[in-house]
Amino acid sequence: MSIGHTLLGLLEEGPRHGYDLKRAYDERFGLDRPLHYGQVYATLARLLRNGLVAETGTEPGSGPERKSYAITDAGVTDVERWLATPEKPELYLQNTLYTKVVLALLSGRSAEDVLDTQRSAHLATMRKLTTRKTNGDLADALICDHALFHLEADLRWLELTAARLGELAKEVAE
Amino acid sequence: MTTLLGATGLHKSFGPTEALLGADFGIAAGEVVAVMGPSGSGKSTLLHCLAGIVRPDAGTVGYQGRDLFADTDAERTALRRTDFGFVFQFGQLVPELSCLENVALPLRLGGTRRKKAEAAAAEVMARLEVDDVAPKRPGEVSGGQGQRVAVARALVTAPKVIFADEPTGALDSLSGERVMRMLVTAAKEHDTAVVLVTHEARVAAYSDREAVVRDGRTRQQVTA
Ligand SMILES: Nc1ncnc2c1ncn2[C@@H]1O[C@H](COP(=O)(O)OP(=O)(O)OP(=O)(O)O)[C@@H](O)[C@H]1O
Numbered sequence A: 001m002s003i004g005h006t007l008l009g010l011l012e013e014g015p016r017h018g019y020d021l022k023r024a025y026d027e028r029f030g031l032d033r034p035l036h037y038g039q040v041y042a043t044l045a046r047l048l049r050n051g052l053v054a055e056t057g058t059e060p061g062s063g064p065e066r067k068s069y070a071i072t073d074a075g076v077t078d079v080e081r082w083l084a085t086p087e088k089p090e091l092y093l094q095n096t097l098y099t100k101v102v103l104a105l106l107s108g109r110s111a112e113d114v115l116d117t118q119r120s121a122h123l124a125t126m127r128k129l130t131t132r133k134t135n136g137d138l139a140d141a142l143i144c145d146h147a148l149f150h151l152e153a154d155l156r157w158l159e160l161t162a163a164r165l166g167e168l169a170k171e172v173a174e
Numbered sequence B: 001m002t003t004l005l006g007a008t009g010l011h012k013s014f015g016p017t018e019a020l021l022g023a024d025f026g027i028a029a030g031e032v033v034a035v036m037g038p039s040g041s042g043k044s045t046l047l048h049c050l051a052g053i054v055r056p057d058a059g060t061v062g063y064q065g066r067d068l069f070a071d072t073d074a075e076r077t078a079l080r081r082t083d084f085g086f087v088f089q090f091g092q093l094v095p096e097l098s099c100l101e102n103v104a105l106p107l108r109l110g111g112t113r114r115k116k117a118e119a120a121a122a123e124v125m126a127r128l129e130v131d132d133v134a135p136k137r138p139g140e141v142s143g144g145q146g147q148r149v150a151v152a153r154a155l156v157t158a159p160k161v162i163f164a165d166e167p168t169g170a171l172d173s174l175s176g177e178r179v180m181r182m183l184v185t186a187a188k189e190h191d192t193a194v195v196l197v198t199h200e201a202r203v204a205a206y207s208d209r210e211a212v213v214r215d216g217r218t219r220q221q222v223t224a
């Protein structure tokens, strides 16, 4: 996840102090991992160097938390480019799960047991996400749904794989 | 866990097809259990036996300490009306009745007067956010609305157990979520047990635990 682009996007609403920016980030996107101040200021320093943000004022006193930042035109262009670029489709767990199912079948073990074990682990995680989603706001729901759909996809793929390979194993045995 | 509804060693064949081969099951009051497993593994058959609709060839089903299949058919039918609620994938509403009359129907069959039954129905429909379709016929509402009407009908008698067989199977994700959320909320508020047959993990994630049926047997029957 690109923290730089996310901070830039938040600055499109208007200039903010570093501290406000961190709080806005944590509220909307920091469900699992709130930002450290260090990350915020290091990122802002980089954006400043690259001309994507500009300082718009410093309150009396010293330290980066006193400074306020605004997005530049170059910054807006950068956010637009980022939003228009697709993310690399990630492969999540397939490799490991596939290896386990195939190894189970090759060694005469039950692929269904692998599936049952994995399903119960996946469901345990999915229950927690569902609880968080049910008790949270829209932002929680959106983030949790993304994880839930991916976990579900893992399971569906695993079920299909176990069924396909199971039939193949039967044919080979006959 | 005190078992509200339980089954041991259920066997059921349909001709040469062995649908259940020694299935066990147990659920406590207020518990939501997802019944999962491949197509044809015996999930619906298990649900029908638990609900007293299908008589098993062997094994017992116990509800609140009584043997369900030792009762007469009439006693079982009465019990289903007072203590059980049902939600299926589709085709469960009476097309000639309005949605309100559909929801009120289980109470009417139990002898409740029309006015009282329809007032209760209206209240449950409001909880499920389908009060606006009350005067419409089932054919005039969307799939998601119809399914929530069906959930309202299952809840209207304040049943002890709800049997739901793929209740979200015909719905898009958002409607399915709403149905599940409302089903589970209602269950937790009224200490209703829910036997939820589903093949969708996201739907099963609303349960407290899962029971997996494979080749007519239950696995992972973890007792809470
Ligand atoms: N009334 C019936 N007459 C004949 N065979 C039946 C009957 N009901 C179920 N069966 C058979 O019993 C087996 C188990 O069926 P069941 O409907 O319980 O499966 P299921 O797990 O609910 O499947 P699905 O996920 O597809 O709904 C299947 O082989 C099915 O064909």
Ligand SMILES: [Mg+2]
Pocket (backbone or CB within 6 Å): B043, B044, B045, B165
């Ligand atoms: Mg079925």
